[in-house]
Amino acid sequence: MNKRTDHITREACIALDQHDPLGAIRDAFVLPASTIYLDGNSLGALPKATAAAVAKVVTQEWGQDLIQSWNTAGWFMSPQHQGNRLASIVGAGPGELVITDTTSVNLYKVLCAAAELARKQHPSKRVLLSETSNFPTDLYMAQSVCKHYDLRLELTDAKGLASALNGDVAVLMLTHVNYRTGAMYDMAGVTQAAHGVGALTVWDLAHSAGAVPVDLNSANADYAVGCGYKYLNGGPGAPAFVWANSRVVSATKQPLSGWWGHASPFAFDANYVPQVGIDQYLCGTQSMLAMAAMACGLDVFEQANAVGGMTAIRAKSLALTDVFMDLCAARCTEFGLVNVTPTAHQTRGSHVSLAAPNGGYAMMQALIARGVVGDFRGGGATGEADLLRFGLTPLYTRFVDVWDAVEHMVRMLQANEWQRSEFNRTQAVT
Ligand SMILES: Cc1ncc(COP(=O)(O)O)c(C=O)c1O
Incomplete structure (x- = not known):
């Protein structure tokens, strides 16, 4: 040694x-x-508490209380309720973040919203910029979004980011902590540089949420998504999360206009009218078994709050x-x-x-x-x-x-x- x-x-x-x-x-x-x-x-x-919590949802809430549980057990509002608990871990405010769907699906929603907004603000911009070694699903989602919004995906390595971030960039999509190397970006600095050239930022927090301090609002980021099954201990295939800055959240519609994102889902209106704010990022019915496990992961962070x-x-x-x-x-x-x-x-x-x-x-x-x-x-x-x-x-x-x-x-x-x-x-x- x-x-x-x-x-x-x-x-x-x-x-x-x-x-x-x-x-x-x-x-x-x-x-x-x-x-x-x-x-x-x-x-x-x-988490030790998860098995009993999921069993309670199965045996009591589903088994006995059946459909009433959407109201009585708080199922329907759980994406918002659990989202508010997670918000404080990533520097988001109450009502700004929902737990829903997968990271890939949420990326699609925010990339489309960002692309549409960027094109409205700066019609001549044509580039969605990301990193060569970003997680593949991020790049695959970006490839689809580019087709729909007439954008071109350009990739750089971290060293080349400053020069690649030029006036053509409409949207900058980065993973905050790289899934391969663990390298972490300065979110506030990079966001400021992106805004300096008129670009919007989309951050993937898959390897950040629950692992490193994140302050989305202080960094003035635009959109973020992240994963529930890694450092948040929500279980295999746990629901993911999505956040949009209150500056931009209602400026464009996300494209997956499902009934959970409708302004009044139980009006059963034939026309889609989005909810105001982050609730429009919900799409369809969520797994309440998965949500119960996710809540137990968040409980552990509450315990950790008592010790720093x-x-x-x-x-x-x-x-x-x-x-x-x-x-x-x-x-x-x-x-x-x-x-x-x-x-x-x-x-x-x-x-x-x-x-x-x-x-x-x-x-x-x-x-x-x-x-x-x-x-x-x-x-x-x-x-x-x-x-x-x-x-x-x-x-x-x-x-x-x-x-x-x-x-x-x-x-x-x-x-x-x-x-x-x-x-x-x-x-x-x-
Ligand atoms: C940075 C990053 N984004 C996204 C994902 C996965 O997305 P999904 O949960 O949609 O499979 C991973 C998985 O490891 C990841 O590392």
Whole structure:
């Protein structure tokens, strides 16, 4: 071990856990004893309260109270009600955010709304600008929107953003924390630059909400979407969320004019009249089972508020990622693994990615077999590096988990376990 990490011992990690203000929150989660779970950036862990809460919706609200539950159990207003609880986590105001649909679908809605508004304000603008390494669904959605609004999708890397952001740009769509590298944009600075050239901003908060402090209103962002199943622990396929600044929310209609976004859905009017404000971003009937699970994820953030909330979460996330990066640099470099996540605090989120020149997929499978669960993101068609991704989620990841995970990784690499044939068979989900 080199000098830089001499002070990081297993005992020191245990001591950090003992003084962790968020330490007790881990007990709110079901975590298998033999697993070190470092994939909360992909699927958050199960809150202990979720199974009973979902069972109550099934047995009581659905089973006994049946259709009355749309009123008596608050089902109908739950996208707004749960949205208001989530709003405070991302710097949105009450009544500005709803929980609904998927991130992909919400992206389509806000991209269309932004494109229409931009074209109204600046008819000559023709570019929807994004980042080459944005999550593919963002780019796929943008491709459809460009067809409908006669826009051209242009892609840049983060370094080229300032020069690509020119007077032709109608809409700038970025993911705040990059799904591959964990690199984080300065939302306020980039939004200001976009507004400076007359462009509207759409932010994807999939890897930010619940992981890093976000202040949509202070940043003066225009539109945002995000995901419920990652750091918000809402469960597999949890409903996503959508926010629009009150400056722009009613300036254009989102295109999916379903009855839940109608001004009076139970008037059963033959013509569509949108709700005022963010409620027009609702489309159709939501899954109340999924919403109940989502609410339990948000409950844990309320518990965390009592011990420092997002400030404490961010402080622990940075400390965890520092320890992980330092240990990996000291112990895994000799095996060819290279950290690609920015080391500067203000430019990274809560996951760390290591580039693996060879055998990255098999390495992750071998690690999972040892009980250390991260995931693999291949460079694929873009020719980027193959990455081992590790999400460090402050609500339940301990410092000792970080130590033990690196220890497993080193042993796995020393023994070349990843070369075994069973770790080299690619499964559908990586
Ligand atoms: C940045 C980003 N956006 C969107 C998604 C997924 O969108 P959806 O929930 O619609 O599948 C992901 C999934 O990992 C993501 O990383």
